[in-house]
Amino acid sequence: MARTPHATQSRSEVTRAALIQAATEAFARAGFDAVSTRDIAAAAEVHPALIGYHFGGKEGLYLAVFEHIAATVEQRIGPALDQIEQMLASRGGKNDAAVRAMASLGKLCDAMVAMLADPGSGPWAALIMREQQAPTAAFDLVYERFMRRVLATMTQLVRTADPTRDALEARLTVVALLGQMVVFRVARAGVMRHLEWRSVGPEEQAQMQAMIRRHLAAILGQPSTA
Incomplete structure (x- = not known):
């Protein structure tokens, strides 16, 4: 069954929110340098590549957390x-x-x-x-x-x-x-x-x-x- 654009967007928003939440907790607990993108992705239960897709990398995710x-x-x-x-x-x-x-x-x-x-x-x-x-x-x-x-x-x-x-x-x-x-x-x-x-x-x-x-x-x- 084909996904509608609305459904795709909703899933994208859910993924972004999960990554931001996981990153907020991880960065707060250990700091930017001590946290890996794999750690964050695992906590958010998503593939690590999605961090690059949504935020361009670890630095972009860090700024998104502060946004x-x-x-x-x-x-x-x-x-x-x-x-x-x-x-x-x-x-x-x-x-x-x-x-x-x-x-x-x-x-x-x-x-x-x-x-x-x-x-x-x-x-x-x-x-x-x-x-x-x-x-x-x-x-x-x-x-x-x-x-x-x-x-x-x-x-x-x-x-x-x-x-x-x-x-x-x-x-x-x-x-x-x-x-x-x-x-x-x-x-x-x-x-x-x-x-x-x-x-x-x-x-x-x-x-x-x-x-x-x-x-x-x-x-x-x-x-x-x-």
Whole structure:
């Protein structure tokens, strides 16, 4: 029975997705150099030649993994960023600008904590951490796709919430805030043991978000929205 183009395309998409998933886990676990295309193909249960067919080789697959990571992050926090950028571009009253900026920062931090608390974020968070230590073209990709936008938006919100801060101080504030959120993922084993948590469910996530909001208020000298 002849295959229809639609069926062929669907199978192709399934194969690509399986390879990206297997590669994400393998690269996160062992790093780019230690993983072979045969290992990835075996984990995805496909022929190794399909990596070359779909991605042009190991390097192309590695970049495709980061394209997928960027798309996932954009899907998770993109809507919040869109709303914040619209708010910042509007000509709202200056008197409540700081209040609106604080509320927006709180919502964005909530979204980021939720994303980092998700068990599925483990492999791609590990990959991004690897790229932070030894940047390649993959780091350029994720920085331009979402990191630059997140950092710029948070910096603008910080300066709106506290106009006394200059550009550098606002950027440093954002870096410190991000560190408080990222630690829940990159130091997960130590965090879980210290907090005596067995898992992170809705209650634990809410506690994390509330703490970040309180720290945010303390740093910026604004009332807490927690």
